Amino acid sequence: MKRIAVDIGGTFTDCFVSWDEQFIQTKALTTHHNLALGFNDALDQACEILSLERRLLLQSVDSVRYATTLGTNALIERKGPRVGVLITTGFESTIPISRGRGYGDGLPDEQARDMSRAKRPDPIVPISRIRSVKQRMDYRGKVLMDLDEADVREKLKELVDTGVQAIVVTLINSVENPDHELRIQEIFEEEFPSSMLGAIPMVLSHQVVGRKGEYVRSSSAIIDAFLHSTMYFAMNALEQNLRENGYDRPMLLVHNSGGMAQLNSTDALKTLHSGPVAGIHAAGQLALQGGISNIVCGDMGGTSFDIGLITEGGTKHYDFNPVVDRWRVSLPMVHLVTLGAGGGSIASYDPIFNTVRVGPQSAGSDPGPACYDRGGMNPTVTDADLILGYLDAENYAKGVIPLNMRRTYQALEDICDEMDISEVEAALLIKSMADSEMAAGLVRELNGGGYKASEFVFLAYGGNGPLHCCGIADKAGIKKILAPPYSSVFSACGGAGLDQMHIHEKNVSLGFYNKHTRALYADYDSFNALVASLEEKGRADLLRQGFREDDIQYTLELDMRYGIQKMEVSIELTNRRLNKPAEVLGAIEYMNADFGKRYGKEIVSPESGVWVSTVRVVSRVDLGTVKFSELELPRERVAPPQAVNYRECYFQGNSASVSTPIYGADALNPGVEITGPAIVNPGETTYLVEPGWTFVAAAQGAVWFFHESNAQYQ
Template sequence: MKRIAVDIGGTFTDCFVCWGDEFIQTKALTTHHNLALGFNDALDQSCEMLKLSRSDMLAEVDSVRYATTLGTNALIERRGPKVGLLITEGFESTVPLSRGRGYGDGLPDEQARDLSRARRPDPIVPIASIRTVKQRMDYRGKILLDLDEADVREKLKQLVDRGVQAIVVNMINSVENPEHELRVQEIFEEEFPSSMLGAIPMVLSHQVVGRKGEYVRSSSAIIDAFLHSTMYYAMSALEQNLRTNGYGKPMLLVHNSGGMAQLNSTDALKTLHSGPVAGIHAAEQLALQSGTKNFVCGDMGGTSFDIGLITEGGTKHYDFNPVVDRWRVTLPMVHLVTLGAGGGSIAKYDAIFDTVKVGPQSAGSDPGPACYDRGGMNPTVTDADLVLGYLDPDNYANGAIPLNKRRSYQALEDICDEMDISEQDAALLIKSMADSEMAAGLVRELNGGGYKAEEFIFLAYGGNGPLHCCGIADKAGITEILAPPYSSVFSACGGAGLDQMHIHEKNVSLGFYNKHLRALYSDYQRFNELVEELEQRGRDDLLRQGFHDEDIKYSLELDMRYGIQKMEVSIELPNRRLTKPADVLNAIEAMNDDFGKRYGHEIVSPESGVWVTTVRVVSRVDLGTVTFSELVPPAPLPVQPDPVAFRECYFNSGDGKGSDGAMETPVYGAAALEPGVCIEGPAIVNPGSTTYLVEPGWTFKAAAQGAVWFSKAK
């Protein structure tokens, strides 16, 4: 196995290289103006460790996989083209009304609690850029009104005259019959050939998502169009950089569904949150290989803190109608929650509550925290960690980024003056507030799923995860933490173990038990033909990317609900075809079991009717994953390593009111990661790639592959 996996974050570009039996992890600052520069920097560090040139490595490697937050950041910053929308006449208010959800979707909790003061987001497609065309299909795809082609030509000219740089086409019920959407595209190419107008992308809604729901399908296609140019040019530049350096294979992009595909088989919408999703995949593999039951994942990087759940059996959770920024979309996305809390999160004085507020604004990588000495003036969580003594100014990120402690003190001055406290107390307050916000996010996520925090292990990774994990766990009521192997680049590690995968789905309304007729579903031919159609679409995707038919594996999932209930569960059908009543009964029984576990067995009610609302086929090619060693910490070594230094550090006192003063804290080097090492807190372990902070009351235990367990007496 020779692979390069890259996670391009808002602050750091993480690189994970599998080279036979060797695994290399490196970091570089993200270069937003040209992502290839940060990638080359991180890759060159790996080449130096392997004593290879960049061109030699790229010539031998099997694949290069990218996960990136570029699309996420572009959406947050509203950096994108002018988008126009062409929709069925009579439905022009679908997007502006947003099903009445525009006020609440995507708001932070404190704002969602007061929707009377909430404001809709600025629209990506303003009302003036929406045009309607005369056509109509019914819910089965039967044409009720033919497409008025003259009307289409006129409306396209109007949108072009408005200066739109991307056009979305959403014809009602086009997922049942895309004929009119496809004809609109043909008319557009006839009226405005590329030789005359240039490359204005046209996005057809049925090609982006396969489920009904006009608002969510519209918003999905609009976001895809808004991000298309940004992602296309940035990813093309990365691919060209690979070509220039001797890499001749297709570049692979990580999808937020937990798989990946080639650039020419990737919609921009599928790249959103792809980096954190790769981390969730690595956590899933870790749970499966180690037999660990329940993980709550916390990826703390420089810009954000991403939360996900892995429950017993190594199962990750999916959102089928996730909220992206402020818009609800419809695509299968691995479930995660993102908080604006990371090492680069900016702290400000909050005059109302006479305290500090941390995030969601971030200093990013340019200029970065004040201590980076790159022009940043605002205090960040990283500045607080440096003032508290947790970070080594000369050995941060393997020494690649020297830290200027004086700049951190200067950045804290305003907070100190407003609150009349010392720099150390201000830094402790920043750390405490950041830890509290992340702990609250973990608890909300666990409670929302009906879980108890004490039943979960906190899987802490990302560049700052092992540094803040004890403080977060303390506040969340969790007593066991695992910092996994390669924790500082764990999401990139997850990207190295992904399979190529495509998901295709279709809305249906199939009564697996119709209570009015008191009958089981029996139209097996219709069901099997639909499954075959979805399998064929996945097969075509993978064959186009160079795989063989015999390499492709399929799984079938059904979204099911009782009667007219809104709560749906997704179950996997082991047999992908229906041939007898027992197959239908097995599906209903699987639905009853899953529904009971989620919502309570007392409300399982198949007698009210059982309906299948979505048929989903996952097509994949297994490419092998990163193998993790046994994670159980061995017996303590008879001789423990000695500290390499001592440093004055500050910790929050037991009552949470400031510190008890400086504590002489031992600092350990890479020797502390040898399996069997056991260290009582307070202590700092800094092997160079990341910093492990063992707070008072916690115990550090090293396991294989650099994994570390933190435990606290209950």
């Protein structure tokens, strides 16, 4: 397997190269003005290790896969085109009003609970750029009012006159009958051909979302249009860079659904959070290959801390109506929670509580933390780690970024003066606050799913994961930590093992058991025809990208609920067609088991009716995955190697410094056991073994951490 996977983060660009049996991990600072520069820098480091020219490497690999936070950052910073909307007459307020508690979406828990003071997000599309068109369809797609084409032409001209750079068409019930949306696109091309206005994109909502729900479908299409040009030009620049360096295959983009596709088959909306999702995919593969039943993932990079869950059997959790920034959207996305806590998170004085606040603002890669000596003036978590002695100023990121201690001391002056404390005390406080925030996020996520933190393994990865994992686990009550192989670029590693995948779905209302008629669902022909149509869409996507029909695999999923309840579960049917009552009963029994496991057996109530709300088909081509070595704890323990150095370090609960041994890459030999406090720095990342924890190296560079109260590792 020869392939390249890249995760372009807010601070670092991570690169993972699979070259047959050799795996290379490299990092470079993200160059936001031109992403290709950071990619080339990271790739050149891999080329140096392999003793290959960049062109030869790119000509030899089977694929290049990108995961990027570019769309996420553009949405946060509101950097995008002026978007206009065409919607059905009478529904003009659907977008600005949102729905129910919609204005609380995306707020922190404490603010979401105080709904009376919740502030609506600044709209991507203000009311002045919303126009209605005369047409109407009922919930089954039957035309009640024909499209008034003269009205459409007039409204299009009005939007163009306002200076819109992208147009969204979101008509009521268009997922049942898209004819009117498609006709509006034809009219737009007639009135404003590309030769006149250039490439103004028009996004049709039914092509972005296949489910009903007018507000979430509209917001999904709007965000997709808002990100379209940013993603299109940036990704095309990356693809052009590949062409110039000899790579002639299609570039692949990681999707937040846990799959990937070519650039011409990717909606901008699907790229949001794609990097962390790739990491969760790698965690799922590691859980399956290593036989680990319950994992809580913590990806601590330079900008954020991303949390995901992998439960028994390597099962990933999905959100089907996730919140993106401040808007609820409608697309299947691997469930994750993002906190504004990373190595670059800025610390500031909080006068109300006379303490420090960490994040959510980040110093990013430009200028970066103060210690990077690139113009950053604010103290960050990385600056605190440097003062506490955890980082090697001369060998940070393999010596690529020398750290300036003097800049760090200057950045902390304001906090020290306001609180009348020393720089070390300030750094300890910053680390404690950052660890506490991340631990609280882990516990919230576990408790919300009905899980106990003590029953989970904390999978710590990202550039700062192994550095802060012991502090986070201490505060979360977790006793066992695994820093996986290639931990510093683990999300990029996940991108190297993704399948090419597309998801197509459709809203339905199928009574698998109707309590009024006491009858099971029996319209097998209609159900099977719907599944076949969704499979055909996935087949067309993958055939268009050059795959053989025999390579395509399909999975059928149903979103199901009881008649009197709103909670839904998504189940996977082993048979993709229904032909007899026993198969319908089998689906109901599977739902009962899954529902009881999630919400409690006491509320399983098939007698109230069982309804299917969504039919979903996942079409994929298996492209192989990264193989992880056996991660079991080595039976034979090895004494630590000789320390390469000692450094004065500071730890929570101890005001005095501790002479701490520093170990090199040989500490990662399988079986090496080190009792904290200690630091292991092989170059790619830093492992901090805090007091009360034990470090045990496993195969392939993986590391286990055990709390002193956990005797299970003995």
